[in-house]
Amino acid sequence: MTSAMPPSTKSKVLIVDDDHYTRTLLDRLIGKSADVRLAADGAEARKLFTAEDFNLVLMDQRLPADNGIELLREFRARRPRLVSILMTGYADVREAVAAVREGVFDYLNKPFEDLETLEAVIGKALELDRAYREIDDLRARLGDGTPAVIGRSPAMEQMLGQVRQVAGLDTTVLLEGESGTGKDVVAKLIHAWSPRAAKPFMEVNCGALPESLLESLLFGYEKGAFTGASVASAGYFEKANGGNLFLDEIADMSPKLQSNLLRVLQDHQCMRIGSTQPRQADFRLICATNRALAGEVKAGRFREDLFYRINVVAVRLPPLRERAGDVILLATHFLEHFNAKFGKSCGPLTPAAVRMLEAAQWPGNVRELQHCIERAVALHPGGPIDTMHLCPGDVPPAVGAAQSETTSGPAAYEEARALFERDYLKCILDAAGGNVSEAARLSGIPRQNLYVRMKRWGVVTDQ
Ligand SMILES: Nc1ncnc2c1ncn2[C@@H]1O[C@H](COP(=O)(O)OP(=O)(O)OP(=O)(O)O)[C@@H](O)[C@H]1O
Ligand SMILES: [Mg+2]
Known part of the structure; x- marks a missing residue:
């Protein structure tokens, strides 16, 4: 970027x-x-x-x-x-x-x-x-509808460089990366940057559908091909029609559909269910997986011949913990996004919040960061976002220690922290309609602990 x-x-x-x-x-x-x-x-x-x-x-x-x-x-x-x-x-x-x-x-x-x-x-x-x-x-x-793929860390720059190169070619792309690293957004970016951008982008999650449904979705069917097929329908292979087809969670595809897909890729043709008439299938394939496909082949769960067809250009999406510098960029982007969405003006991030976000491990990657900021904006009345408004996963203990030290004097920090805590508790109780158990669920703070804190600040008076 x-x-x-x-x-x-x-x-x-x-x-x-x-x-x-x-x-x-x-x-x-x-x-x-x-x-x-x-x-x-x-x-x-x-x-x-x-x-x-x-x-x-x-x-x-x-x-x-x-x-x-x-x-x-x-x-x-x-x-x-x-x-x-x-x-x-x-x-x-x-x-x-x-x-x-x-x-x-x-x-x-x-x-x-x-x-x-x-x-x-x-x-x-x-x-x-x-x-x-x-x-x-x-x-x-981005006025042109290209998806926002944010990141300027060396790992992201390298990945985006690779994407830029392959987007223009008509080659199959395999996106590999942990959950939440942005495989969906990168697939859309490849489409937007490809010469096929004006044509359809068809997307299906192979792990989310039963085999028969996925088959009819991909291949289409003729009228009467099975019970309920009252009209003929084109499948995604046909509907992609000069565009890109994105098969998400490809590792979850059943052995039968793997072999059917292999045939389509070899022949550039497909047949609707209930038909013997081959139809032209003009699409560029983009696949994604959060499991290493080579490992799935070794374990006998994925066809080796299909793997070689798909694995023409593999792009690895780096996990967020390997993207030094991107966390704050993404957090700021999500802050703006959710401020606009909820009509709020939360922010900026305080220095302690910046340190906390940077030190977290983010096992759920960008999606987890996005949810963390969404929750902070949803529950915060407005103003700076501090550590207590955030809930990143896996913050190493050393950082917990760093949060209690301040750049501007311990007394002032404690004072600010107290003000934030009181506001946060009030806000979360409001959001929960005055129900402490619901507030505990929303905040992720155990009920008893939350209650004690609320009592300390006079946010609730009795249990
Ligand atoms: N680089 C990025 N810039 C902006 N938003 C991003 C970026 N990467 C991911 N996101 C956002 O994070 C969320 C998760 O991304 P996405 O769905 O693409 O992940 P994924 O790798 O497909 O995850 P899964 O394996 O669980 O399907 C989405 O809301 C997406 O918009
Ligand atoms: Mg995905």
Whole structure:
């Protein structure tokens, strides 16, 4: 995927602070890797913000004639997805936490004590901006109905490169990958990128249908061929008619249908059930499986000759845990998608949430991430998404520990966490119509545990 702002382009960062020392320190720290502009007050900041497109704004909370939080609000009104960091004194932490709830990415306490943390927070903020821009770019290019296949990790780039090459050829493609890795979307992408794109895309899940139904669906039938065949019907082999045929879960096809399919692939012809008249079958075959087909052949469950016919070009879809960098991109995409779908404005992801999502193992791959974000948006009233709103599978214990440490001071983090927890509990109880057992089911938190937490926050009063 190409980005609106290629990775080689330096990020643009606006630093607004009336303190000369802070401006110089930040300029030295990030000036090597980013294109930095400095403003000493609100008026200068407004002028620069109007003239240029910034990837990140670092804003002092107290400016000579302005309030940094209000200035960021003004900037966000002009560019809703502006990624910003507030720089604040310890005395102003309460306001800074509120600003984060409003959509500021994070806040940093001044004076800066730990430059590594500072760099890490800035790095994460820039990553979020990149994700927003890539999604805008993608959306702009997807007006033509091409499915959104998001990913810029090396594993995805390599896979998409392979897909781009084979899409234009009339060769059979076998998509292999764990469940939820995107085999369906990639099959549709191959269709969209192929010269057959204007023709039909026929899709069937071989594992979801009984043998006889799958056979009649693929081959079609003549009137009276079996009980209930009151009119003749063309099968998918015919209906594909110059387009692409996608056989999902091909490993689940019965031995009888495997041999029938082999014949169709050899002859480029098929016969409807109840007919002896061969018909032209002009389709390009795309197959998918979440089991290694070679292993199925070895185990005697899949015909070897059919395997060789299908396995002309095999494309492996990498599991999400091998796609460093894609998790946040996908999470941001799903956040936008479900915000639009549910009419909400949840987000951005807090730095702790970003760390949690990045560290999770995602055994259910992209589908699991999608469900995780869908659930967070559905249950959250709005505002930043924090760790407690998320429920990724298999988060390693080390990350659990990392969540309790914060980039901006433990006290502030605990305070923010408490506010989020209270809101979350209220919201989930609302969603469950006031029923704690239902709320427990929705949230995945054991009922007793949920009840204790709700009681602690005064969300429920008695059992
Ligand atoms: N790269 C991606 N970009 C955007 N959405 C994706 C991507 N990969 C997967 N998805 C989304 O994740 C969900 C699961 O993807 P998909 O159904 O294609 O997986 P699959 O590999 O076919 O899974 P299964 O083996 O269970 O059939 C879908 O909603 C799909 O739109
Ligand atoms: Mg699938």
